[in-house]
Amino acid sequence: MLNRKYLLQRLALMGISLFIVVTLLFFLFRQIPGGPTAMMAPGALPEDVRQQVIEEHGLNEPLWRQYVLFMTNLVQGDLGYSFYYGQPVSSMIASRVVNTLALMISAILISYTLGIYLGAHLGWIRGTTLERVEMVIVLIARSTPVFFMGLFLLYIFSFQLGWFPVGGMRSVGASADGAFQTFFSIDFFHHLVLPVVSLSLFYTGLPLLLMRNNMLEVITEEYIETAQAKGLSRRRIVFVHAARNAILPVVTAFAVAIGFSIGGQVLIETVFSWPGLGREMVDSATRNDYPMAQGTFLLLATLVITMNFVADILYTYLDPRVSVDGESE
């Protein structure tokens, strides 16, 4: 069961990780020759605004003062002003986060449902020709770079067949009143299909292979033999008796996967012009909009760190064999 000491230790580690990542980021962005405003295209930022930015961030103060100011602002949720949008980074990011989560959660739910089902199935039909064929397909899907998968689907289903829009989150002119209409309209789902399919094809590999390997171990256990001797149907044995035990590591992998999926998310958002955090990060980095790039990165890193924390906690919670230190006994 959950041990309070372990939980506290893990929480402290999460705090330290966040602190170090933030500090690293601060010093990295101070490496830009001439400071964060120097690379701005001339005229993009009026001189008085530039002075204001320098003033607000204390850019003419000693480094340690800047660092203290940066940390104080961050704790208060102030990530500075976007050079490009001229608005607070935090308010710009908030809407992007929701869009990213809508895409990410759909893709991860689909790929984990599919991966667990197919993995159990593959583990069971081990050694057949069908298994070999299916494995080859799985490995090819997993080897394809996710952005190429996106481009390929775009080529077939948008350019050749014209079934789906080439990008964006809603049609031009389509208005959305409130969150419900934004995320629960036919138009939105129409735009969601291709990015979700690209991401899912890529993500399915991990839970599938994990599930298959666990199944191979589980089906040699005695209770499976007992179930067979009882005359239970194959289907019942696979999905009720075996899969239930093979699923544990996949659940933990789920939380870690959310962290790892960030890279795929950035690429797919770019391919499909999805107005999410990933694409915002790419765009702001290209525009040298440093506060924005910094803010989006911080949020993505926070997401990863939090998910790693959740994974560790889930792991100890689900598998009683794990002792307090997080080591297997």
Place this chain on the structure above:
Amino acid sequence: MSDTNATATESTTDGSRRRQRLRRLGETLASQAKTVWRSKMAVFGICLILAFTLMAVTAPFIAPYEPNERQYADDGSWKTMESPSAEHPLGTTDDGYDVLSQLIWGSQIAMFVGYLGAFMVAVIGTGAGVVAGYYGGLVDEGVMRFVDILYGLPFIPFVIVIATIFGASVWNVIFGIALLYWLTTARVVRSEVLSIKERPYIEAAKAAGASNLRIMRVHIVPNVLPLSALYAAIAVGYSITAQASIAFLGFSDPTVPSWGVMLQRVFNQQGLDAWWWFLPPGISITLVVLGAYLAGRGYDEIVNPQLQQ
């Protein structure tokens, strides 16, 4: 445990010992090669990788044109977006460049990053894992917490940050790989070392006065090498995908021909109608990565027989 003693004995019989060790290494390699040969999957994967390696090495001789050499039609106009022909087997790009030549030249950077990435993953991951696992205690705690913290940096966004600050180049990806891709290898190697170091022959070596360094080098590292090799094989694929992804997003040097840069160009110029332009680089990446997976998995199944039954 006296280090000076160990060094002294070593230097007296240095030559013969080295020969002996080399012979043992040769035998290990030969037996591993035989093992790998038993898996058709692994052999196929290795062949795929070797084919692309050959392409990269011989690029200057087999590529019909320079990667950025404009092709002109007889009337002096650019050969823009021409579909495949005898003269240009994979057609031309919007700028009138030969796709096949770009593909062949692009394999150089892909294979370079792939092998370098695999090497770094193997060396750094194995090194950190062995040191953490062998010394245990505070060293272990320190190394593994460092690994935990690095797990908090998402790879692609991190490389984008690096590229924004230090400018676009191939080295950003390589730096990212060196910093972030060895973490899993280190964790796995460490837990393997934890079990190896409890074995009697390690005790025996310690009792005989072998230094820590020597125990790690002679008794531990050779035992975790198959594991490192597995992760290195898979890292070839990961590194190539990483390089292509960053190039696709526009954070790599656009003047260096690479598969990712080709795909970026297709995407930015809305050239998706030209299948001969965007399919070859994408399929090439997929094939190399598949080759790395197959090599790794085939090897894994041989080393862990419970996976095949």
